[in-house]
Amino acid sequence: MTLHTARRASLVDQVIEQLKNEISSGTWPVGEKIPAEPVLSDSLGVGRNTVREAVRALTHAGLLECRQGDGTYVRATSELSGAVRRRLRTAELHEILEVRRALEVEAAKLAAARRTPEDVTVIDDALLRRHEAGDENAYVEADLAFHAAIVAATHNRVLIDLYHDFSAALRASIAERVDPEHADAAHADIATAIRAGDGEAAAQATLACLGVREPSSPDA
Template identity: 50%
Template sequence: MALSSPRRTPLSDQVIAQLRAQITSGEWPVGSRIPTEAALVEQLGVARNTVREAVRALAHNGLLDIRQGSGTYVLATSELAGVMHRRFSDADPAQVAELRATLETAAAGLAAERRSERDLVVLDAALARRENAWQSGDAESFVQADAAFHQAVVAAAHNDVLLAVYSDLGEVTREHLRQDVGPELIAERYVGHDTILEAIRAGDGRRASVEAGRAIGACADA
């Protein structure tokens, strides 16, 4: 999605809407750094103060994270996701694990029953990216890739409400994954997800749920 120059006032609202669209559309994925203030000024054709005001507004709403000396990063895909992150940022990790287990085991079971061939293509690609991220040795890349795989499983369940809830909890679950993974990738802590995909591909809902739950338990015990 190309950024276009806003044409109507108030400019700040126009810029906020355009930046939000970049985030919600996935053009700027969660965890990615958005263009610099100078780059946005050039792309949007507005004053620096207008861009700064828009970025601060989206940061206040929980969509962006302004990190001094590093840049501005996408924190959530919606205002509700930002609220969820702030609300549960200090939640008990054990309770977050229980929530993940509840949602992800249910989603895996439904995905096995409802997945399309297109879903399987997406899941295959997501699992491959997860494997590649592990091999890269970059912990944050692995967290993002692992979260993307689970998101794809939830999407394959074809339950819009479940997908919306899981998406809004995205940064909460990613933070839990970061705690599970740690700052460095260690071979002994690796938990494969191929059995989850195999069960979904086979249409075995019970086994898919069991494997999804086992993966979360293995991560917690690693």
């Protein structure tokens, strides 16, 4: 852990920011227990009351979850992710798919236009990991990594941040409906279209991946 010693001014706020950095950087992944209060207190050089207040604030914000008699766990990577995760608990599947469609279809189009050779390599590697996943956890992580790699290839920082928060909340939803055979061909088609720079094909493959069909044209 690489926490810096907090100065006396605004101790609680400083501790909150440093704990948030550990979460957002991935040092403390979602689902992992954070160090115990005495350890944090010693690492930061502040009193336990200060640590307790900072943890309480992050719990209220939805980033942490205190489990009685067990410890404190990372629940989300940001306030937005925490809010989205709470909302997804009561969301209908079609609502989740509509949001994924809004983000991922546009991301596929942009990725096809903006991808670099390095982006394509990351996408292909994630696709391979998804195909070779040996258990449910590995599959969920590889599936998320594949879609996140596509979003990263857009080089749109706002979209990347939004999807990062949404996908962190989406992890539990994917795990509940995990199906390793789901849309393997569609995922491969997305990667192929992005590699070829074909935005329309990438968008259509993404729709197929999400199980969405575009309505037929009245003139068709």
